[in-house]
Amino acid sequence: MLAEIRGLxxxxxxxxxxxxxxxxxxxxxxxxxxxxxxxxxxxxxxTDGSKLxxxxxxxxxxxxxxxxxxxxxxxxxxxxxxxxxxxxxxGFENVQPLLFRSESGxxxxxxxxxxxxxxxxxxxxxxxxxxFQSTSDTEVxxxxxxxxxxxxxKDKIKNALTMxxxxxxxxxxxxxxxxxxxxxxxxxxxxxxxxxxxxxVASETCAFDIIGAxxxxxxxxxxxxxxNDDGLQSERFSVNVNRAICSMExxxxxxxxxxxxxxNVHTARKNLGKRMAIEAPxxxxxxxxxxxxxxxxxxxxxxxxxxxxELGLIKNRYVGRTFIQPSQSLREQGVxxxxxxxxxxxxGKRVVMVDDSIVRGTTSRRIVNMLxxxxxxxxxxxxxxPPISNPCFYGIDTxxxxxxxxxxxTVEEIKEIIGADTLTFLSVEGLLEGIGRPYEGERRGQCxxxxxxxxxxxxxxxxxxxxxxxxxxxx
Numbered sequence: 001m002l003a004e005i006r007g008l009x010x011x012x013x014x015x016x017x018x019x020x021x022x023x024x025x026x027x028x029x030x031x032x033x034x035x036x037x038x039x040x041x042x043x044x045x046x047t048d049g050s051k052l053x054x055x056x057x058x059x060x061x062x063x064x065x066x067x068x069x070x071x072x073x074x075x076x077x078x079x080x081x082x083x084x085x086x087x088x089x090x091g092f093e094n095v096q097p098l099l100f101r102s103e104s105g106x107x108x109x110x111x112x113x114x115x116x117x118x119x120x121x122x123x124x125x126x127x128x129x130x131x132f133q134s135t136s137d138t139e140v141x142x143x144x145x146x147x148x149x150x151x152x153x154k155d156k157i158k159n160a161l162t163m164x165x166x167x168x169x170x171x172x173x174x175x176x177x178x179x180x181x182x183x184x185x186x187x188x189x190x191x192x193x194x195x196x197x198x199x200x201v202a203s204e205t206c207a208f209d210i211i212g213a214x215x216x217x218x219x220x221x222x223x224x225x226x227x228n229d230d231g232l233q234s235e236r237f238s239v240n241v242n243r244a245i246c247s248m249e250x251x252x253x254x255x256x257x258x259x260x261x262x263x264n265v266h267t268a269r270k271n272l273g274k275r276m277a278i279e280a281p282x283x284x285x286x287x288x289x290x291x292x293x294x295x296x297x298x299x300x301x302x303x304x305x306x307x308x309x310e311l312g313l314i315k316n317r318y319v320g321r322t323f324i325q326p327s328q329s330l331r332e333q334g335v336x337x338x339x340x341x342x343x344x345x346x347x348g349k350r351v352v353m354v355d356d357s358i359v360r361g362t363t364s365r366r367i368v369n370m371l372x373x374x375x376x377x378x379x380x381x382x383x384x385x386p387p388i389s390n391p392c393f394y395g396i397d398t399x400x401x402x403x404x405x406x407x408x409x410t411v412e413e414i415k416e417i418i419g420a421d422t423l424t425f426l427s428v429e430g431l432l433e434g435i436g437r438p439y440e441g442e443r444r445g446q447c448x449x450x451x452x453x454x455x456x457x458x459x460x461x462x463x464x465x466x467x468x469x470x471x472x473x474x475x
Contacts, residue, residue, distance in 0.1 A: 013037030113167030273300025288312030347375030
């Protein structure tokens with residue numbers, strides 16, 4: 001679906017490299033392959049072994065590093081970040097990596113995810129004298145590291161990581177090393193590879209393919225990697241792990257050419273479409289998918305059902321980001337500018353429209369109307385995920401039930417709202433089967449919170465006071 005219209009966005013993507021003479025330039029290409037994970041800001045911090053240098057700004061990668069700005073940074077190590085603002089909102093001060101300087105040296109942070117206890121920690125830190133330079137939850141970790149009583153940076157970081165809760169894939173860099181950490185639930189994807197003798201880390205493996213790196217393995221939940229000129233060292237900052245990777249990474253966020261936890265995203269989406277064909281068989285003439293993330297699932301549905309797959313919807317790839325505005329009226333108009341139905345394909349046809357999810361319902365209603373205006377006689381909407389009826393607190397911008405149509409309406413009511421002849425959501429069991437982790441009465445390594453309301457971590461109130469005990473709201 002069209003993220004900038006629908007309002008379903010993942011917070012960011014991270015990339016890091018150590019031991020390459022052109023580390024900032026490689027990071028640029030790595031971030032370019034992760035641009036789909038964040039389009040509001042980007043940045044790179046590099047080190048030459050003695051000094052950290054930062055270039056960042058608001059906009060796309062090509063905009064931030066235009067005019068030869070990439071030539072301003074040199075070094076053998078670099079970390080980079082592409083951002084979509086959720087926690088803390090937008091603004092230049094929140095563009096990452098965040099860079100801090102002190103008498104003991106520099107420290108740069110890049111973060112993918114969202115900390116559910118950040119507000120409580122901020123209250124406590126400010127009460128103890130900390131002054132925050134941004135509204136990003138990422139900055140909390142820097143203050144916790146600085147205030148830790150341990151002597152070595154590694155131990156300071158390990159101690160700080162035990163105090164934060166939620167989803168995080170952190171890249172941390174000093175003048176002389178890079179550290180990598182993944183939360184104990186592994187909610188966000190993070191992989192490590194090799195480019196010659198250099199180590200590379202990225203939110204998605206598609207970044208490795210772009211730069212010609214070799215995939216080594218996933219970073220494990222609760223793992224801390226220390227990478228420097230002596231090589232790679234792996235340690236654990238948490239042994240209480242419970243893998244629960246975000247299901248939306250497979251359904252929507254990640255690129256189809258990425259692999260997550262050994263599962264190819266395109267294959268998973270195609271299998272979701274096949275499962276949908278079993279759960280929702282229709283007599284129809286054509287199957288079409290909503291570009292781009294639903295194309296794989298639509299192909300799977302067509303293969304399993306025997307109904308021909310056609311390009312019934314075309315995405316306009318030349319509409320700039322600035323055209324889409326956040327207001328509801330302009331969001332609806334934006335759908336027409338970003339997407340159009342192919343009359344020659346759908347006219348006089350019974351259409352199965354495959355999509356990955358419904359958030360507000362606005363975009364689905366507009367697309368169904370487009371298909372009808374183009375002459376479709378029937379429109380059967382198949383969603384290859386269960387209804388999103390619960391907010392996400394881990395880095396997706398659906399943090400309140402008011403934004404979610406499935407939280408306040410039944411499937412039948414949503415069908416009437418979007419104007420479809422039928423509406424079918426994939427079951428939780430079908431979702432896990434399609435991804436490749438059969439349902440056996442538990443999550444099987446997946447976070448299903450937005451569908452089931454069962455969160456893998458504690459969820460804390462936003463308004464807690466520093467002297468109050470943090471109360472668990474939802475488990």
